[in-house]
Amino acid sequence: MSVVKPNTGLIILAFFAIYVIWGSTYLLNKIAVTELPAFMLAGIRFVIAGGLIFLIAKILGLSLKINRKQFLNTIIAGFLFLTFGNGVVVWALKFVDSGFAALEISAQPLVVLILMRILQGKKIQAMSLVGVALGIIGIYLLVSQKQIITQEGALLGMFLIFACMLSWAYGSLFVGKAELPPNYFVNTGYQMLTGGVLLLLISIVLGENWTSPLTWSGRVQWSMILLVLFGSIVAFTAFNYLLRVVSPEKVATSSYVNPIIAMLLGWYFLNEQITTQSVIAAVILLTGVYFINTKKKLTLFSRFASKQ
Numbered sequence: 001m002s003v004v005k006p007n008t009g010l011i012i013l014a015f016f017a018i019y020v021i022w023g024s025t026y027l028l029n030k031i032a033v034t035e036l037p038a039f040m041l042a043g044i045r046f047v048i049a050g051g052l053i054f055l056i057a058k059i060l061g062l063s064l065k066i067n068r069k070q071f072l073n074t075i076i077a078g079f080l081f082l083t084f085g086n087g088v089v090v091w092a093l094k095f096v097d098s099g100f101a102a103l104e105i106s107a108q109p110l111v112v113l114i115l116m117r118i119l120q121g122k123k124i125q126a127m128s129l130v131g132v133a134l135g136i137i138g139i140y141l142l143v144s145q146k147q148i149i150t151q152e153g154a155l156l157g158m159f160l161i162f163a164c165m166l167s168w169a170y171g172s173l174f175v176g177k178a179e180l181p182p183n184y185f186v187n188t189g190y191q192m193l194t195g196g197v198l199l200l201l202i203s204i205v206l207g208e209n210w211t212s213p214l215t216w217s218g219r220v221q222w223s224m225i226l227l228v229l230f231g232s233i234v235a236f237t238a239f240n241y242l243l244r245v246v247s248p249e250k251v252a253t254s255s256y257v258n259p260i261i262a263m264l265l266g267w268y269f270l271n272e273q274i275t276t277q278s279v280i281a282a283v284i285l286l287t288g289v290y291f292i293n294t295k296k297k298l299t300l301f302s303r304f305a306s307k308q
Contacts, residue, residue, distance in 0.1 A: 006245040014238035018254040022239075023261025025231040026098035027269060028223040029090050035220050037208035038091035039199050044213075045224060046082050046196030049232035053189035066181045066190065073178040074190035080171030081236075082195030087202070089164045095157030096148075097272040102262030103142060103282055104161050106255035109289045110135040111169040112248055119173065131291030138285025145277050172248040175240065184244070188237040255289055 032041050057064060066074070093101055110132055116122040124132070143149065143158050181187040203210070213221060242251045259282060266272035 010241065011245065014242050015254075017235045017238035018242065018251070019257040020261060021230050021235040022254060023102065023258040024265060025227060025235075026093070026102045026258075026262035027265040028227050028231065030093050030098040030266065030270060032220050032223045032227070033090055033093050035217060036211070037203060038094065039087050039203035039206060040208045040210055041224075042082070042087040042090045043196050043199030043203055045227050045232060046086075046192045046199065048196075049228045049236075050189050050191075050193030050196055052228070053185060053192060053233055053237075057183075057186055057189060060185075062183055062186055064186055064189075066186070069179050070181050071190065073174075073180050074187065075194045077171055077175050077178070077180070078191035078193075078195030079198060080167045080174065082191065083198040083202070085164045085167040085171060086195075087199045088160050088167075092157040092160040092164070095151070095153035096161070097266055098270065099259065099263030099266040099272050099274065100142070100148065100278070101157070101161055102259040103278065103285070104139070104158065105165055106259045106282075106285055106289065107135050107139055108165050108169055108255050109252040109292055111165050112172060112252045113292055115166075115169050115173060116248070119170075128292045131288040134284050134288030134291065136288075138281045138283075138288060141277055141281035141284065145275060147273075147275065169252075172243060172251060175243045176248050180240075184237055184241045188233070188240050191240070192232060192236065253289065256286055259286075 029041070054064060089101065089105070096104075113124060113128060113132065117124050148154055149158075181190060213224070216224075239251065263272075263274055263278075263282075267274050
């Protein structure tokens with residue numbers, strides 16, 4: 001795997017993309033999934049995005065040639081991130097509010113930390129353990145609300161979102177070390193295309209009712225356009241870039257901002273309810289995530305200082 005020299009400007013822009021743009025995708029997916037089958041919606045989004053990426057790459061003169069191992073790894077990453085990790089979240093949005101889904105997913109850094117301990121033997125520091133405890137309390141407060149869990153399909157939606165968090169967390173660790181196409185744009189294109197094709201195959205197997213984009217409502221058409229151009233091409237390329245130049249747990253800090261953006265947009269555009277308990281849960285959960293990542297930064301700083 002080639003060593004990539006970090007670019008501060010690109011890193012800042014990439015973090016903006018995964019923080020703010022991805023926060024808005026919950027709203028866009030919620031709008032679209034009210035009219036369209038979940039796996040068809042996600043599959044069309046990623047196949048179109050992957051095709052556009054390859055077209056742009058050709059125009060820019062980028063080579064699309066990859067070896068067999070790189071292609072296999074892009075299929076695995078596409079499945080973990082998009083086919084399962086995103087497609088099932090879109091399906092879960094049929095049962096839960098977009099803001100709730102984003103807030104539950106904000107626990108992803110905790111899952112990444114635990115998986116790094118289990119799979120890589122990485123020691124969990126004392127402050128990080130405090131963060132994990134706070135995260136568990138926050139998640140409990142979030143999912144224990146009677147007005148939410150009594151809604152039809154809500155428990156199923158919560159479980160599906162948690163399964164997706166596991167998939168994304170494992171995918172983050174996998175991509176950090178796997179041999180992938182060296183160009184992030186091309187890498188994203190292969191993941192989008194393979195993940196999208198798998199989603200469409202699942203849609204066919206499940207017998208989802210496909211419809212022409214010409215029959216969709218205006219707001220669904222616009223949601224799909226924004227999901228393809230910004231949520232897929234821009235943000236996912238930024239995500240893949242960050243996974244190769246910064247640590248997985250730092251990438252997972254998008255969970256700080258995503259739920260706030262998603263909750264505010266869901267409240268403003270879809271009249272989704274923001275309960276007092278959800279706000280308390282969000283504060284406790286995000287504080288736990290902060291504890292985890294602050295400790296990582298202090299550890300890195302101490303290691304740097306010891307070498308001076």
